[in-house]
Amino acid sequence: MTVTTPAERKHTEVAVGVLIRESDGALLITSRPEGKPRAGWWEFPGGKLEAGETVEQALRRELQEELGITITNCMVWKVTEHAYSHALVRLHWCKVTQWQGDFEMREGQQMAWQQLPLQVRPVLEGSLPVLQWLSEERGLPFDASVYAVPELQK
Numbered sequence: 024m025t026v027t028t029p030a031e032r033k034h035t036e037v038a039v040g041v042l043i044r045e046s047d048g049a050l051l052i053t054s055r056p057e058g059k060p061r062a063g064w065w066e067f068p069g070g071k072l073e074a075g076e077t078v079e080q081a082l083r084r085e086l087q088e089e090l091g092i093t094i095t096n097c098m099v100w101k102v103t104e105h106a107y108s109h110a111l112v113r114l115h116w117c118k119v120t121q122w123q124g125d126f127e128m129r130e131g132q133q134m135a136w137q138q139l140p141l142q143v144r145p146v147l148e149g150s151l152p153v154l155q156w157l158s159e160e161r162g163l164p165f166d167a168s169v170y171a172v173p174e175l176q177k
């Protein structure tokens with residue numbers, strides 16, 4: 024029998040976009056479409072890297088596929104990891120301040136421009152460190168407990 028320890032699980036590389044609206048600094052948050060793990064939960068838009076793609080290329084493709092926009096400015100910002108029961112993910116966070124096109128929710132998801140702390144719930148646990156950094160950058164307090172998820176929803 025082969026036993027796989029957590030250290031041996033392969034990471035899934037994910038490119039994630041923190042879209043920041045110029046006029047008021049609001050953040051774009053989207054809900055996860057039906058059919059994905061944690062459908063209906065809120066996240067920053069993005070998705071998995073395909074073979075041979077850079078983070079920027081993957082994010083550009085994902086945001087075109089999911090939201091119908093073309094990003095024109097993207098800065099790789101932080102890298103985090105999170106272990107879910109369905110996957111061990113490595114999240115490559117990019118700040119995006121410029122894009123072209125109108126938003127179209129092409130996967131039936133919802134979108135919301137939000138200030139911190141976010142008002143939408145539940146939020147993916149893997150995104151909480153980024154909410155903390157964004158809060159710190161803005162001189163706002165961060166309280167992870169406001170995002171705590173009831174046991175039934177995990």
Ligand SMILES: Nc1nc2c([nH]c(=O)n2[C@H]2C[C@H](O)[C@@H](COP(=O)(O)OP(=O)(O)OP(=O)(O)O)O2)c(=O)[nH]1
Binds near residue numbers: 037065066105
């Ligand atoms: N997009 C996104 N993914 C996140 C965030 N936080 C977080 O932990 N994740 C995790 C959840 C998933 O395990 C993984 C993203 O995978 P996904 O299934 O959404 O990617 P995808 O759109 O390429 O999906 P698919 O090809 O399998 O349909 O990253 C976040 O803020 N945004």
